[in-house]
Amino acid sequence: xxxxxxxxxxxxxxxxxxNALLRPVDxxxxxIAAGEILGVVGESGAGKSMTGNAVIGLLDxxxxxxxxxxxxxxxxxxxxxxEGLRKVRGKGIGMVFQDPLTSLNPLLPIGExxxxxxxxxxxxxxxEAEARALAALEExxxxxxxxxxGSYPHEFSGGMRQRVVIALALCAExxxxxxxxxxxxxxxxxxxxxxxxxxxxxxxxxxxVMLVTHDMGVIAETADRVAxxxxxxxxxxxxxxxxxxxxxxxxxxxxxxxxxxxSKGLARLNQIPGSMPRLGALPTGCAFHPRCPKTQEKCxxxxxxxxxxxxxxxxxxxxxxxx
Amino acid sequence: xxxxxxxxxxxxxxxxxxxxxxxxxxxxxxxxxxxxxDVSLEIPERSVYALVGESGSGKSTIGKMVVGLLSPTExxxxxxxxxxxxxxxxxxVDGVRSDIQMIFQDPxxxxxxxxxxxxxxxxxxxxxxxxxxxxxxRLLEQVGLAAxxxEKFPHEFSGGQRQRICxxxxxxxxxxxxxxxxxxxxxxxxxxxxxxxxxxDLKxxxxxxxxxxxxxxxxxxxxxxxxxxLYLGRLVEExxxxxxxxxxxxxxxxxxxxxxxxxxxxxxxVEPPKGEIPDPINPPSGCAYHPRCPLAxxxxxxERPEMRDVAGSRVACHVAGEQxx
Ligand SMILES: Nc1ncnc2c1ncn2[C@@H]1O[C@H](COP(=O)(O)OP(=O)(O)OP(=O)(O)O)[C@@H](O)[C@H]1O
Ligand SMILES: Nc1ncnc2c1ncn2[C@@H]1O[C@H](COP(=O)(O)OP(=O)(O)OP(=O)(O)O)[C@@H](O)[C@H]1O
Ligand code: SF4
Ligand SMILES: [Mg+2]
Ligand SMILES: [Mg+2]
Numbered sequence: 001x002x003x004x005x006x007x008x009x010x011x012x013x014x015x016x017x018x019n020a021l022l023r024p025v026d027x028x029x030x031x032i033a034a035g036e037i038l039g040v041v042g043e044s045g046a047g048k049s050m051t052g053n054a055v056i057g058l059l060d061x062x063x064x065x066x067x068x069x070x071x072x073x074x075x076x077x078x079x080x081x082x083e084g085l086r087k088v089r090g091k092g093i094g095m096v097f098q099d100p101l102t103s104l105n106p107l108l109p110i111g112e113x114x115x116x117x118x119x120x121x122x123x124x125x126x127x128e129a130e131a132r133a134l135a136a137l138e139e140x141x142x143x144x145x146x147x148x149x150g151s152y153p154h155e156f157s158g159g160m161r162q163r164v165v166i167a168l169a170l171c172a173e174x175x176x177x178x179x180x181x182x183x184x185x186x187x188x189x190x191x192x193x194x195x196x197x198x199x200x201x202x203x204x205x206x207x208x209v210m211l212v213t214h215d216m217g218v219i220a221e222t223a224d225r226v227a228x229x230x231x232x233x234x235x236x237x238x239x240x241x242x243x244x245x246x247x248x249x250x251x252x253x254x255x256x257x258x259x260x261x262x263s264k265g266l267a268r269l270n271q272i273p274g275s276m277p278r279l280g281a282l283p284t285g286c287a288f289h290p291r292c293p294k295t296q297e298k299c300x301x302x303x304x305x306x307x308x309x310x311x312x313x314x315x316x317x318x319x320x321x322x323x
Numbered sequence: 324x325x326x327x328x329x330x331x332x333x334x335x336x337x338x339x340x341x342x343x344x345x346x347x348x349x350x351x352x353x354x355x356x357x358x359x360x361d362v363s364l365e366i367p368e369r370s371v372y373a374l375v376g377e378s379g380s381g382k383s384t385i386g387k388m389v390v391g392l393l394s395p396t397e398x399x400x401x402x403x404x405x406x407x408x409x410x411x412x413x414x415x416v417d418g419v420r421s422d423i424q425m426i427f428q429d430p431x432x433x434x435x436x437x438x439x440x441x442x443x444x445x446x447x448x449x450x451x452x453x454x455x456x457x458x459x460x461r462l463l464e465q466v467g468l469a470a471x472x473x474e475k476f477p478h479e480f481s482g483g484q485r486q487r488i489c490x491x492x493x494x495x496x497x498x499x500x501x502x503x504x505x506x507x508x509x510x511x512x513x514x515x516x517x518x519x520x521x522x523x524d525l526k527x528x529x530x531x532x533x534x535x536x537x538x539x540x541x542x543x544x545x546x547x548x549x550x551x552x553l554y555l556g557r558l559v560e561e562x563x564x565x566x567x568x569x570x571x572x573x574x575x576x577x578x579x580x581x582x583x584x585x586x587x588x589x590x591x592x593v594e595p596p597k598g599e600i601p602d603p604i605n606p607p608s609g610c611a612y613h614p615r616c617p618l619a620x621x622x623x624x625x626e627r628p629e630m631r632d633v634a635g636s637r638v639a640c641h642v643a644g645e646q647x648x
Contacts, residue, residue: 043511043512043513043514044482044511157599159599160599187377187378187538187600188377188538188540188579188582188583189377189578189579189582189595189596189599189600190599191582191584192582192583192584192593192595192596193595193596195584195593196592196593196595197595214511214512215584216512216586217541217583217584217585217586217588218584220584220585220586220587220588220589221584221585221588221589221590221591221593240589241589244586244587244589245587254513255512255513256586258512258513258515258516259512259516259541259586260515260516260519260539260541260542260544260545261541261544261585261586267523268520268523269516269519269520269545270516271513271516271517271520272513272516273517275481275482275483275484275511275513275514276511
């Protein structure tokens with residue numbers, strides 16, 4: 001087995017507030033191999049972005065990594081600062097966010113932004129960097145790329161901007177790409193274009209991808225494995241087909257059951273009662289227990305166990321329940 | 324079944340020109356944007372009509388014209404036979420207005436943060452001089468919240484609970500028709516399921532009619548009896564749910580369905596759709612979809628297709644239904 005590109009071990013992110021110490025990410029561990037796409041799903045506030053941002057070193061104070069380790073190949077990257085961090089971003093890890101404008105400089109033509117990033121991270125001449133920038137824009141499907149090198153971000157549509165961001169994220173040939181809701185703001189047809197592009201480029205280069213989204217359909221079609229987060233913790237982690245068609249954690253089962261697609265033909269959808277708790281008001285025991293159909297006394301008292309098999313749950317779904 | 328809502332050749336044009344002085348200095352022509360173009364449809368009482376389409380296709384603009392928040396540039400909307408924009412009998416207009424309510428996407432922006440939930444819910448009734456004793460409490464229970472919640476303020480509720488409050492407010496004036504503009508787009512799937520179930524129950528219990536606006540095909544497939552597909556302000560296809568999902572006729576509908584991610588689409592390789600939605604200020608000639616359409620023939624760029632019946636759908640396409648099979 002080749003060692004993973006990204007290895008996250010017992011990651012804890014904390015936010016000290018006046019009233020309490022919040023843990024938006026609580027003992028999260030996962031690996032991503034070269035060429036593999038790990039989907040990260042979960043409802044709003046589950047800690048998906050916080051996990052991704054911790055990996056790139058983008059946590060905003062007062063949020064910080066309190067414990068755990070993050071390894072990019074054989075280099076430990078949690079705790080990196082300044083120059084070390086700058087090198088890792090771009091050359092080691094490329095980023096794609098929901099809003100393309102957060103990744104682009106509004107005052108710089110896109111060709112220049114990409115060639116500057118290449119120059120910063122790769123040992124090439126200026127003209128070589130420009131040639132590569134053009135090739136990158138052509139590769140992501142910007143029409144008339146040569147003529148558009150001098151255009152500014154605002155002169156592009158949302159979908160085209162996200163293509164530029166993907167070109168920017170991949171131009172320094174990183175080992176890992178973190179894409180946080182890259183298509184959430186886009187229309188279905190444009191989403192299909194962007195996802196196909198991301199898949200193709202990463203497959204061609206063997207890039208590892210962490211794809212954060214709340215869209216189960218996107219995960220099904222894109223990810224190799226999927227991690228399901230709930231209230232800062234990993235609820236389930238496993239091969240995408242297993243997790244989506246035979247959930248082991250009751251939360252995953254509920255989530256899948258409540259998507260309109262899953263209840264085809266039924267007048268009513270399966271619903272999970274209640275909503276995800278706020279971090280400052282987490283229930284005792286397993287954070288999911290007040291909403292869980294399988295709750296027992298143990299769940300109310302003891303925190304959920306570490307991952308056993310695919311799920312962090314005292315009473316995972318049985319074969320009969322899945323069928 | 325009689326139609327509660329009749330939409331006839333509805334068109335809405337927005338003037339999106341730059342300010343007069345800029346136009347003169349830069350020698351720019353006036354810019355007119357046809358957000359809705361010649362749309363006709365009807366919604367039978369006690370049914371759910373869904374409008375789907377990508378961003379900017381005109382869904383919200385149609386919704387606002389149906390509730391009377393916007394006036395049509397051409398064409399008409401009739402609710403129970405009354406044209407809100409032309410009827411001169413104010414008693415009739417008021418009657419119809421209280422029969423229509425609207426629910427919006429953002430449950431955060433649509434509730435006044437300084438009002439108690441009781442006042443938010445009963446406001447539409449009080450504003451008409453009605454009595455609201457116990458009304459808020461009763462409606463809160465009907466939408467799955469508690470009577471004591473009437474004392475609270477909006478910030479004390481989660482997104483899904485706020486949308487329930489919006490629904491309670493919409494129900495206060497005992498409407499017949501509710502226009503729901505992306506009512507669950509801001510909600511998580513597990514909470515979306517709660518709200519959609521509530522809307523289904525209320526419809527059955529109270530005999531409501533919904534105009535349901537969404538860009539989410541899965542939600543629409545779950546909720547709608549009849550679906551209208553919009554592209555660049557034009558209705559390109561309309562069909563009952565089963566017909567549309569099993570046998571879409573318009574090339575745009577087919578593209579939309581193929582592009583939508585499937586829950587069981589493991590490892591599916593999607594042939595991504597071509598091109599992007601064109602500039603609505605200068606839409607393509609003829610059929611607005613022709614530059615992206617795999618079936619386009621010469622006629623498509625020259626002549627705008629009329630709606631016609633094809634295999635159980637109403638379709639605006641020159642070619643649909645002509646291929647063998
Ligand atoms: N500065 C802060 N103070 C307190 N809580 C915070 C702060 N920043 C984030 N949080 C909380 O951290 C949690 C994790 O947030 P995160 O952005 O990772 O969620 P997410 O899973 O990405 O959700 P979404 O799907 O909405 O993007 C949330 O509950 C959020 O409210
Ligand atoms: N008040 C306005 N002034 C100018 N243009 C407008 C106005 N309202 C809407 N438009 C334009 O009309 C078109 C249709 O907009 P509309 O909001 O109806 O689309 P939609 O289908 O609801 O899209 P979305 O899914 O993004 O909500 C768009 O091109 C939009 O920019
Ligand atoms: S009318 Fe022509 S261009 Fe338009 S959808 Fe039909 S075949 Fe395609
Ligand atoms: Mg996020
Ligand atoms: Mg809209």
